[in-house]
Amino acid sequence: MGRDLLAAGAAAYSRGEVAEALRTFEQVARSTTGDLRTSAIINAASMSDELGDHTKAVDLYREALAEMPADAIRKRPAALVNLSQALQHIGDLDGAQDALEQARRLLAAADDQGDLRVACLLSLTAVAMHRQQWAHAADIATESLDAAVRFAPALAGHPLMNLAAIHFETGRFDLSDDFAGQALEAFETAGDVSAVAETQQNLAIMRVRSGRPDEAEPLVLSSQTYFERAGIGHRAGIGSKVLAFLAEGRGDTERAATLYRRSLDCFRASGAILDVADVQTRLATVAFGEGRPDEGETLLAAAFDTYRGLGLGLHCAQVDFWHAALLESTLTASETPDSAVPARATALAVPAAIAIDAVRYTLPNGRQREQWNREIADPAMQLAFRLAYASGDARLVADLVEAQCAGTTVDVGRAGHRTPARLPLQLPDLPPAGTTDTEGSFLLGAALAGVAAGAGLPVPLPPRLALTSDGRIALDNSIAVAEERYRRAVRDSRVVPAW
DSSP, X not given: OHHHHHXXXXXXXXXXXXXXXXXXXXXXXXXXXXXXXXXXXXXHHHHHHHTTOHHHHHHHHHHHHHHSOTTOTTHHHHHHHXXXXXXXXXXXXXXXXXXXXXXXXXXXXXXXXXXXHHHHHHHHHHHHHHTTOHHHHHHHHXXXXXXXXXXXXXXXXXHHHHHHHHHHHTTOHHHHHHHHHHHXXXXXXXXXXXXXXXXXXXXXXXXXXXXXXXXXXXXXXXHHHHHHHHTOHHHHHHHHHHHHHHHHHTTOHHHHHHHHHHHHHHHHHHTOHHHHHHHHHHHXXXXXXXXXXXXXXXXXXXXXXXXXXTTOXXXXXXXXXXXXXXXXXXXXXXXXXXXXXXXHHHHHHHHXXXXXXXXXXXOSSHHHHHHHIIIIIHHHHHHHHHHHHHTTOHHHHHHHIIIIITTOOOOGGGGSOOOOOOOOSSOOOOOOTTOOSOTTOOOOOHHHHHHHHHHTOOOOOOOEEEOSTTOOBTTHHHHHHHHHHHXXXXXXXXEEEOO
């Protein structure tokens, strides 16, 4: 009976009925013991992970690993590889790496488990990609492709898609398109309908990010049909978010709002709270644009509270930056702007810009710093200058000049009002907290530290600038607000004179 139910669950999954497969595997786990129960728990964990309940998946994989015998030569490495994937979904890269290293040791002497070797290499590639170690990721992806061709041709689409993502993230868009096309063809040949849909969605996101929205929409619509029918809520939420982003870009705010709300419902149902906060920020943008600032404020506050509760201070800073940008937009749109708004927007923008700009000192290479500055830090600092200038706070403007430019002349023409930048579909990955004290870093003054950070040299956070002989620190109040509000250091404890 148990084996028949396991087969029924597998058949449901192959039809795309993931939720039904999960219910079937859970039934087997409750009603059997030994090897059948362990297999059912592992399968239930895999279904939970695919449905977006990653924490449940981690718990189930660990339960299965604790119950299986030590001589489970094939089942243990398979469970470890799958556990690593679930751990990656919740951001535990160290745990994922540890699980994969255990699996790799077990597989080293198993010549008959080539498919598992491929899966292990695929997960190692994913960890390297999460850490933005692109050269290392490309090496492992190539190794996994060679292994797939040799041992498991049906899995070849996965390393091909990894290579597509790696080339995309390093700016080689032609190569990325070529590998993605090969991946899609490989999955179609293998009859893997779930992987086809995931590849279509991933390829669509790449097309959006590279400025080709018209090529993206058919891919999203095709994959969305599958995800909604299969009940894969998290992937359906991503698809709705992409479609909403495309509608927003066309100025169809009504459709964008509807799709963002649908995405929000999917993410809430799957427990993806970070995605919920992201979509709340995007819905706030639509609300401000349609003249409903109170609704927008409520959504932004909810997103901020989510990030703060999870200890994600830089996400909080990004919400504050965007909040200030939306307040600025109300000033430019209103014929009789509220006189209190500039000061309120400035109070949000300056601490956020300081915290966001400080990130460049923590990133490990120049390419990541360039992307962060272009997409996040430079717009945030421009906004801070504009709002400080608009509010007439000469001392604040002077402090920003000293702290950010180390004496360089600011182009005040850039401080005039303009249309706020649009939130990109995906923000660059944030570095973990506490990475600023890099071993072997150079202790430099503010100006030189800024140059070094731009070039990619390992440097700590910039020092605090004393502007007067009695020790007044540039942006002292804003720095204190940023460090308290975002729970993250934004300046070194050293103090150097600005003259």
